[in-house]
Amino acid sequence: MVEHTGETKNERLTRNVSELLQELRVAQAGVQILFGFLLTVVFTDEFHEASGFEKSVHLAAVVLTVCSTVLLTAPAAWHRLLFRTGNRERILTYGNRSVLIGLGCLAAAITTTVALIAKVVFGPVAMTILGVVSGVLFVGMWFVVPKLIDGSGG
Template sequence: MTSESSPERDTQQRLARNVGELLQELRVAQNGVQVLFGFLLSVVFTDSYRKAGDFVHVTHVVVVLLTAASVGFLIAPAAWHRLLFRRGARESIVNHASRFVVIGLILLAAAMSGAVLLIGYVVFGGIVGAVLGGVIGLLFALLWFAWPKTFDGERS
């Protein structure tokens, strides 16, 4: 027996690590999006929601749809892993799941921004709500997407 590993085995180990890391990242995102989704669903059962105007209702439904879509994109890779992991589809799972996670995060950022817009609108009014939602959206765009692009040339 030799202690050297084959290129195929190295590739499989790397893919297994990639899938494990991806699923761990998803656990973090899924918890946040599921809590947001639960909160958004419960709001419709309050008296103040029933009395709110069309802007609040429409914005709320849009935010619920963005959150639900985010849930779908963020949970899909876990489902794929469960269905496909024994079929040797790790590379395909990693490639497609990486794209789905980014889409899910974009949808989550939009949903969170919309939720902040909604809360800001109800508490302070339209302009302040829009500014708060926009600032949070910009923060997510910078922290989640723009800033990591500056890491490209760094080595640890």
Template structure:
């Protein structure tokens, strides 16, 4: 039995279901971003982009593709391993993979904003807004959970 009074297999099933439900939110965001990025490459404006902008675009696409792979991996693992009693391993490794996927997604969104701002406003504004967006993701997704972890429930 666990702290909540549920059998271990039920806790694992609940935790895995929670993980997969959380992934649906992240996957939707990464899929929309990926679709947007794929469309950009076929525009006239992109053909006229500088080498720096095209390089930034390529790095952004690679981070988005990596985020997609990392954020969909636990669902694929569950589908392939759900009858083999591998929930503990799926959860243990899946949690790490999802965090890595969220890091890649945060970087991809930050770089997407940087690319858009670079094209519209130039390099200085790009650097400022990319730092702001990246900082916002860092604080909200990674710093705040550590702060909240240290506080006792009321």
């Protein structure tokens, strides 16, 4: 059956999977840079002097980054393992969910990292302010604005 775009269902699914995998490349670059930064921090002398709270926040950022990496790379792995099984529609459905959760983890990881840096440099008040501002920016730009663009408004 040919859709209104002139594509068959299979062509549309193939294009959608390709678009999803391309989008993941953009997000994955940010995850890799953040992960590299977080990994190098633990090998500095300053990190060893950090408080238990700061080390815990750092570890939370690392765990969120790992979760983001897993969730954002899963659709590529699924596609590679399942691309000849005729499951493109299911790969897209589950892949979309995985990517949205992965983006949420990435936003939380970046927000946590920004908050930690603010805490170390300026103290707990700056940590709170910059953590909240970062979180609000992510939620707003990644999740609220698309709803406004779509016209559903919320």
